[in-house]
Amino acid sequence: MPDRELVLRLLAEPGDVNYGGKVHGGAVMKWIDQAGYAAAVAWSGRYCVTVAVGGIRFVAPIRISDLVTLRAKLVHTGTSSMHFAVEVHARDPKDGPAGDRLCTHCVIVFVALDQPEGRPVPVPAWTPDTEEDRRLADYARDVMALGRGIEPLLERAPAAGG
Template sequence: MSGQQRQLTLSFLAEPSDVNFGGKVHGGQVMRWIDQAGYAAAVGWSGCYSVTVAVGGIRFVAPIHIGDLVSVNATLIFTGTTSMHFAVDVRARDPGADAGSVRLCTHCVIVFVAMAGPEGSPTAVPAWMPRTDEDRWLAEYAQQIMALGKDVEQTVARYRQPDGR
């Protein structure tokens, strides 16, 4: 049974253990937060254990500093038969600054597939239907990002050496 929660936000402080030698949060740590928020959102929509299958269009726009208040927002923007596509925005601000100083730091689309049964086979998810012009635009955006990813996969496959390297 699904709670069909379309949107989820995780908020926390960036810690010293999250940063690189330049004093900014590691891109890998940001990707971990994206995956965690996406997972929680996917389970919230499908009601099932879900696995990450793709991340597309990731852009690191601005740095996150130690002590920044970070919000990772995942919003469902497209569903397939077993897949759920989420737009994820990572925003940050100095907690001592006014709320208007929030900056977009990272954006991407992340795709999860719901799993069921003892062998973990893909299972159907509740369909999501766009209701507003923005919803329709986001659904189209999700499809375009995933199409770009397929183009990249095909290009890489063409240039692989015959021995698999």
């Protein structure tokens, strides 16, 4: 079985910050997508695409020059889909692990595709075997169910500017 968890580390750069001097949420979402993609490809052995992100929560800011750590952990598999719980932590590199703080977390879902047709293909199944794993799998399913529940409301939303 491939590893269930992937860790990606990087330094927050000047080009990542918003007008308030903190890392832009869009940059963080890009990093989450990159970490999730690498984890999904490693698990499935296939090209993968993002199909959903749910429950994204920005808890604390990331500052320029922070060491950022993203952990993508497989928490649920479907036939061709993989759900990953992603946590984003940051710290000043001078502070060591004691300065680590949770900044963002979410669930991201990928589907494995064949190439060149781009059709969904089966992924290796994963079954939770500990209480913590079962809790994470339930959390991932609940977060994604919330997103499906809001879709009808969004479809009825009036067009912007109209």
